[in-house]
Amino acid sequence: MSERTGLVLATKKGVFVLEGDAERRNWKLSGPFCEAWPINHAVADPKTGTIYAGGGNEWFGPAVWKSEDRGKSWSHSSEGLAYAEGKDPISAVWSLAAANGSLYAGVCPAGLFRSDDGGITWSHISGLQDHPTRPDWQPGGAGLILHTILPHPEDEKQLWVGMSAVGVFHTADGGASWEPRNAGTRNDYFPEDQRYPVFGQCVHSIAIAPGTTDRLYQQNHCGMYVSDNGGIEWRSIEAGLPSSFGFPAAAHPRDPDTLYLFPLNGDSVGRYAPDGKAAVWRSRDGGASWQDLRAGLPQENAYLTVLRQAMATDSADPAGIYFGTTSGAVYASADEGESWHCIAEHLPLISSVETFAYDA
Amino acid sequence: MPNDTAAPPTSSQTGSNATQVRVVLPGPLLRLFPGSERELVVSAATVTELLDVLDARWPGMRDRLCDSRPAIRKHINIFVDGRSASLETPLPPGAEVFILTAMSGG
Numbered sequence A: 001m002s003e004r005t006g007l008v009l010a011t012k013k014g015v016f017v018l019e020g021d022a023e024r025r026n027w028k029l030s031g032p033f034c035e036a037w038p039i040n041h042a043v044a045d046p047k048t049g050t051i052y053a054g055g056g057n058e059w060f061g062p063a064v065w066k067s068e069d070r071g072k073s074w075s076h077s078s079e080g081l082a083y084a085e086g087k088d089p090i091s092a093v094w095s096l097a098a099a100n101g102s103l104y105a106g107v108c109p110a111g112l113f114r115s116d117d118g119g120i121t122w123s124h125i126s127g128l129q130d131h132p133t134r135p136d137w138q139p140g141g142a143g144l145i146l147h148t149i150l151p152h153p154e155d156e157k158q159l160w161v162g163m164s165a166v167g168v169f170h171t172a173d174g175g176a177s178w179e180p181r182n183a184g185t186r187n188d189y190f191p192e193d194q195r196y197p198v199f200g201q202c203v204h205s206i207a208i209a210p211g212t213t214d215r216l217y218q219q220n221h222c223g224m225y226v227s228d229n230g231g232i233e234w235r236s237i238e239a240g241l242p243s244s245f246g247f248p249a250a251a252h253p254r255d256p257d258t259l260y261l262f263p264l265n266g267d268s269v270g271r272y273a274p275d276g277k278a279a280v281w282r283s284r285d286g287g288a289s290w291q292d293l294r295a296g297l298p299q300e301n302a303y304l305t306v307l308r309q310a311m312a313t314d315s316a317d318p319a320g321i322y323f324g325t326t327s328g329a330v331y332a333s334a335d336e337g338e339s340w341h342c343i344a345e346h347l348p349l350i351s352s353v354e355t356f357a358y359d360a
Numbered sequence B: 001m002p003n004d005t006a007a008p009p010t011s012s013q014t015g016s017n018a019t020q021v022r023v024v025l026p027g028p029l030l031r032l033f034p035g036s037e038r039e040l041v042v043s044a045a046t047v048t049e050l051l052d053v054l055d056a057r058w059p060g061m062r063d064r065l066c067d068s069r070p071a072i073r074k075h076i077n078i079f080v081d082g083r084s085a086s087l088e089t090p091l092p093p094g095a096e097v098f099i100l101t102a103m104s105g106g
Helices: B027-032 B047-057 B061-065
Strands: A003-011 A014-020 A027-033 A039-044 A051-057 A061-067 A075-077 A092-099 A102-108 A111-115 A123-125 A145-151 A159-164 A167-171 A203-208 A216-220 A223-227 A246-251 A259-263 A280-283 A291-293 A311-313 A321-324 A330-333 A341-344 A350-359 B019-024 B039-044 B076-080 B096-101
Touching (some): A014 A051, A145 A203, A216 A246, B019 B047, B027 B096, B047 B061
Parallel strands (some): A039 A092, A039 A350, A311 A350, B019 B096
Antiparallel strands (some): A003 A014, A051 A061, A102 A145, A203 A216, A246 A259, A259 A280, A280 A291, A311 A321, A321 A330, B076 B096
16 A cells, blocks of 8 residues: 545535545546535545535535545534524634544634534534624624634644634633734734734634744735744745735645745735736745746636635645645646646636545 | 434424424435435424424434524525415414525525
8 A cells, every 4th residue: 555645625516536646646536525515625634534524505504524435425514513592603614623633613703613523513612702802803805704723733722713804813721712813914904003903914824834833824915924933923924925915825744944825916906826827936944035836837817816725735755735726726736836737627616725645 | 423313204293282294395405314305294383393303303404494593594495385484483284384495506
């Protein structure tokens, strides 16, 4: 048996799975799964290989789907995935993370749930909804969503979450209490003298540098940032990028200084690849400098958008990098971003791309 | 998962004033609950009781039709003898209940 890379894609019309060959060159597509529900995020638990997919259906509401056989069969549940009577009901699941035997789900309106039985039943981690800033949270373009869940790599009581347009929040006690961690990130849409608020920033994604417990990267609606103390303070690393606007930030599997982005042309001018030329941007020095990676990516009339959860790295060596577009294409690099090829196209809008390893 | 551990159908009795009604479920809902039936006769006195009966047979089905307000989901319609119903709507003996998905999507 040899270990191979698989991708799980969340799309507007169900989940798809791509299984790669030993060279990560040829890929076999299966799907659509989950009754073609709109799915916002799909992940594979690295410990068990179980795939979980979270979304929300216009008719039937939110649910988390589960497959223990790489997509061949599925079940679903939302038992306990609800706010108290009288509150705005949950419309959809937006983010999932498996860690320390638990599964976390971020939802809209922004809140966090945990399952300790593999997604069968859920309980509300109410500390976030009870936060004193909650009445003043404002939605971003996709609604008031909790779109990023980042478990601490060593301490199971610690988590970071990203909410739009609220910012990054951190808990050190398993979710009972939370503090905003947005110092140094700006909101260009606030009055000039209020652009560095305690909360209210539009975080787009956060990633933790591998092998560290406190270096975080953040792609924000208004800038690109790094923190070396778990988000207590952030500093800009956007110099050298074609734009301060983008959605995903994907960390290298082993090198804490290497990071991948897909900058877009700007938030008010289309939000697509600058000049219609697709490029992944990579830093090898923690954001001090950036290099555009274009070999094999379309360089003409490519008005691509890559959403916040739609870029991922695998654990192979050299690292594989993958991204999915809103126009339904998936691009892959098996050499750390040096060269790319399209491995799937004509899919529905891709919301997320995550990797998993499997034995073939 | 709750939806694939459905209990075998039983003659349900839920409440002292429960009456026999005929229920028709929508196709997209049936696909979510393997083994569920398009048409069935159950005992229920209100729409809420009817959803409880369905949930007992196919765990998780209530969540798909009703949200936490609680109310029938915005894009689900339940008709009792041809009239649009709410959770509190009583079910007269012999009523015909159609549960339908609304026209929506994209």
